[in-house]
Amino acid sequence: MNRILSLFRGASMADLSSLCPDAAWADYQGGGLLNLMQTLSRELGGPDLGHAPLASAALAGIGRHRHVCLILIDGLGAAQLASLGPDSRLRAHQRETISSVFPPTTAAAVTTVLTGSAPAEHGLIGWHQLHGEEIIAPLPLYARYPASRGGGEQRRADTLYRARPLFDRLGRPAFLYLPDFIAESPCSRFHAGRAPRVAYGGLADGFAQLARGVNGAGPAFHYLYLPQLDTLMHEQGPDAAAARALLAEIDAHFAALLPQADACDAAMVAIADHGFVAAAPECWADVDADAELYGLLALPLSGETRLAYCHVKPACAERFLLLARERLGHACWAVRSRDLLAAGAFGPGPQRPDLARRCGDVTLIAKPGWNLRDTLPGEKPLRLAGVHAGVHPDEQAIPLIVRRP
Structure with a gap:
């Protein structure tokens, strides 16, 4: 955690620290999500993304496995894993606590995973952001201002997305397992590149699709995106009993997959894009x-x-x-x-x-x-x-x- 709280060096960080006491900034020097993607790309025969590698040896040699699976559990911050799943299999296999990116939000962090580029490079920096003369949501691609009646999503995608997708540049085939309601979106189509997208209908189906994937011919890379916990915690809060139950369900699917992963020589990596804090209605x-x-x-x-x-x-x-x-x-x-x-x-x-x-x-x-x-x-x-x-x-x-x- 100390790495996360003190990450910049020099006068600029001192200035920010004086303005935002005890702020947690992203680590791009070896202890963060960007560094994880640099290391994962090199391990899997992909490009050198030009960033510092992960300082931890947690992924060292992972490319020797026939299959490598990356499960992104949206919103499962280190604090949420510790509080909601202290005895979970996921927690038992936690190797490190690393930082997200800045800002720690899906548009910025998931795009870093899908492209291997920092938010400064890919340019997606919030749920809403200015693009041209509109304020848009860069993932679903609607316009908040001026308000639109729908349409224009592909037009916005064509001018918004610029960072090159990563997964289709790895040294092995890659597959993306995505919820059916986003699998065919302009955002998903662009960021998958030439890699196949596999739509799934729910948690059980998502893990079932992943299980079928690792049972196939290899070597291959598999990416499973799980947004369900994030959605629930936005609605009910990060400490809700329903969040605990949903994490237990995710954990059970993860645990059930491990025997097959062993049989197929599949290494499992699970991360989040960001954590959560509660939002009091009076604040x-x-x-x-x-x-x-x-x-x-x-x-x-x-x-x-x-x-x-x-x-x-x-x-x-x-x-x-x-x-x-x-x-x-x-x-x-x-x-x-x-x-x-x-x-x-x-x-x-x-x-x-x-x-x-x-x-x-x-x-x-x-x-x-x-x-x-x-x-x-x-x-x-x-x-x-x-x-x-x-x-x-x-x-x-x-x-x-x-x-x-």
Whole structure:
């Protein structure tokens, strides 16, 4: 955990630390998700992605196995695994705690897994983000602002996705097992590249499809994406009894697969994209409730409820920053977005040309327990029981689970 809490070096990190005390930032130097993908790619005969390898030896030699399976359990942070599944088989095979990326959210982290590139490179940095003249959701590809009636998803995908898919560049065939409701989406089609996508209908079917995969001719790489726990924890919270029960179900499927994995020489790796924190209903800051502050914005908020990108009207950035610190200081840290970029918060590698524009002028980083929102005409105020994408350690820390034959 200490690696996760102190990851940047030099003056830039000191500046951010003074603004956001005890914040957990992503580790890109050897202890994070990006480094895991660098090591996994090299182990499986894929490209050198140009990033530091994983400092841990947890994946050393894993490419010698006939099959390698990567199971991504969306939202299963290290804290959630410890609290919801302390006696689980998944926990028993946890080798390390590593960091996610910044921000620790599905759009940024899963895209890092699928491309082997940092958020700075692939450019997907929140559930909502500025793209062209729209604020869109980069995964389902709808427009939040200006509001659209649907359509345009493929048009947005064609101009949004730029990072090259990784799995079809590995030195062995790759298969992606995806929920049937996203398997044919523009996002899935692009990021799978030439690798086959296998749609599944539920948890049991997902693991059954994976079992059939490892029983086939090898060597091969298999990627199983499980979004179910994330969905439930958003709705009911990370400490809900239903979350505990769902993790137990996932764990039972994982355990049941192990004998076949042994027989087929399949190494099992399980990770998450991010963790979670609870969202108290009384700790939502409505940024649009302050007419003076909100009136300085040229666009609605983008990003996440735990991390909001603010695009400010010309010549108003410093005024907005001052007012945000005065009036929202109980709920968030207000930082210049350029400082996040200069500090390398979004990771190494060549930055997307439009990354700075997507980050806006000011970023509001929610303090522990708090969330930020605005509500546009036609929207209902957002209410979630569990959230992520901020700088709390429980959002950033994820487990690295490795089980070899």
